[in-house]
Amino acid sequence: MTKTNVLKALKEKATSIYKSIIKKKTPELELPLRSLSNVKYDEKEGYFEILGKKKNRTLTVSTIKTFAQTLRMMALSKELIQEDDLATKREAYYVSKNWGEAMFKTQQDSDSIIDDVEAMMMVNREQLGFIPEEKGGEVAGKLVVIDRDPETKKPIRIDCTKFGSGAYSIPISVEHLKFETKAKFILAIETAGMFQRLVKHKYWKKANCILVSMGGVPTRACRRFIRKLSDEKKLPVYVFTDGDPYGYFNIYRTLKVGSGNAAHINKYFCVPKARFIGVTPQDIVDYKLPTHPLKDVDIKRAKDALKNDPFVHHYKEWKRAIKLITQMKVRAEQQALAKWGLNYVIEKYLPQKLKNPKTWLP
């Protein structure tokens, strides 16, 4: 959606509320329901598609505060777009401190309203003028990113092999980036620690690949970066996380098919090509990895996934994997492979796994 279109949509929403007040009708805001119960897994497209479930925010005692806050946030967005400015989510939270009684008590509240507005307008929050403050992720390996100088707009070539022991940071907005690469695949890694080890030993050179550190749940910029890169350069994407439900669903599933919370933008932010190479529950057995007991939240997360996650419902392999890990009641970290030697992961584990797609999960 172009800026003008977003502005028009914002005004339309507000006008409909204005009109219903003039007609002495109780005003309502219609929002898509942001949860797993409002998505379906589209196998062909490979991502969570939003369904039509809506929630109505009718003006009542219990909703008037969030109602006012939502409208205020929309007004802020309008202002940002008009002035071609951006505000981080944290800045938006501080702007609200100027709204008297309608201010937010915590940034969590303001983030949630931003997500509401985003979902209501069916756009990406960056288009509303709101940007996250989180880092987008780090990249190292056989890749040249072509960016623009913010002032001169001249192209800048960034060679991701030339960061030494450091790495290239994915910017918040990636749409304008172009890529040059001869790598064979992208390896997305959960933890910064594992990424560091692979960078230090130049694993990317050995395996001819691009390494991406997600640092936990991948940010939208990170997801979009991987998607864009893999689409444009036709590269497969392999994902390497800890062997626990958080790694499987919060990280891998979000990267691959998107989330329930931001279902309206999954289409652009998913990486349907991604495949899970480890650490699988079977790996814990096969590699005799040292483990920790599953925490209560992990067990709950696994059970929820089994019950409510349309992605898990779709793949019996994942159902089996969850059953196995809940039976074993243990989890294993990526770094647990160090039990067999610090470079075991580079020399044995990754080469073995990459060679054998049967040990992957879809």
Add this chain to the structure above:
Amino acid sequence: MAEDIPIALELAKKQREIGVAEFFARNRHLLGFDNKRKALMTTIKEAVDNSLDACEEAGILPEISVEVIDIGNNRFRVIVEDNGPGIVKKQIPHIFARLLYGSKFFKLSQSRGQQGIGISASVLYAQLTTGKPAKITSRISKNSPAHYYELHIDTQKNKPIIAKEDIVEWKKEHGTRVELDLEGSYQGGYQSIDQYLKQTAIVNPHVTIIYTNPKAEQLIFARVTNELPKKPVEIKPHPYGVELGVLVRMLSLTESRTLQSFLMNEFSRVGSGTAKEICRNAALLPTTKPKDINREMAERLLQGINKTKIISPPSDCISPIGQELLEKGLRKEINAEFYCATTRTPSVYRGNPFVIEAGLAYGGEQDPEGTARIYRYANRVPLLYQQSACAITKSIINTSWRNYGLSQSKGALPVGPVTIVVSINSVWVPFTSESKEAIAHYPEIIKEIKLALQEIGRRLSIYIHKKRKIQMEGAKRSYLEKYIPHVAEALKELVGYSKQDEEKIKKLLKQILEEKRGRLEEIKIDNPDYDEEIAKIGNTSSTR
């Protein structure tokens, strides 16, 4: 030897009859004369009670003047004058200067006085503390002269001593005037004369009281109705609760020839059917001559009575204050948000019918953290002393007011902005002592009081519940109104309308939300009956 004489003989010389007056002279606390302050109050109360009883019995609208004069040296002159029927010459010395002399003891009908002690006890107290005689003036009609007496009491013989006797000029056609000099102390406050007279006036709206206090200030409680209360009917005793000794005496005094006619003639609520059933249950022939019934048979008769189901005594012998008047009294005295009162149906203790009434005033200007204020009445007479010894207080404590929205610690009066009034009306009010300050703890009476309290308690809880709901609704609305301007302002920024439109949107939003929530009820004090001047009387610790 001295030991040869039995000690009992020696002791016997000292034993003699104790004069009633002598007894009460020593035990004056039994009659409410324990201290100077209370003595003054009791004297006025006895005189006023007598005046009211006399007026009502004669069908005269009472107009009573009460005057208290400070004559120095802790002494006061009390003058109470009424427009009652007057007292015949012969009776004057006996009524005022003889204890346990009166008419009310023998009949079963509701009246303020009961035992025939009160006024003569005041005369006795005056005599003991100042040595001055009681000065009585009374006139029974314009055709008769007004008689004047100065009286002492012979405490040993309980007989009047006439110090002076005269015929005087008196402007009143009929009425009685009592003048006593006694030791006392005059104070304001809750248990004051002012308070007593005010409360009397409130529950006796047909009475006019003109009161001149020792500071020579005059308070006039004018009557608000010309209607006398329904005159209570005199009744015969009810069989339930009659005691064996009384029954034996009644059997010996009756003029009835048969047991059946005795039961029918001497008791209320006994017809021929009931009488026969009593006889059957007592295994006695209905034709037995009452005089032939011995003690053992009388006991069987009593059991027979208790086995027989007999309807409650008639209640026309009782004239309760009425819930309307009770509530009105509260309204005059207290500026509250909520009032209610109830009159129970008549009930019986020891054969005596009685009616309990209760009322309360909640909220408004009352202290929200104070202990509940209690007003007690017995046969329209306010009870100011011995609150904690009274069955009324006990019943209030034993009612769980927490269920009705007040706070209450175990074994204590409820706490909250509330005033509770309880009134007992009976042909014979059982007091814990002759000073008539506290009601005795009969289970039947306590049960009835509790039922009355529960009834007003339920109504209170409905009100408190409603009030809380209204307050919550009010809070919700002010919350809504807080955010309306934000909705309007944000819309203005988004749609881009004018300042005028913004105001319109605010107004419309308020309308929409209000329409949805309905009209908000207001909690306020709406009490046109409240009389600030009246409320002040007797409620400040120093008199005005």
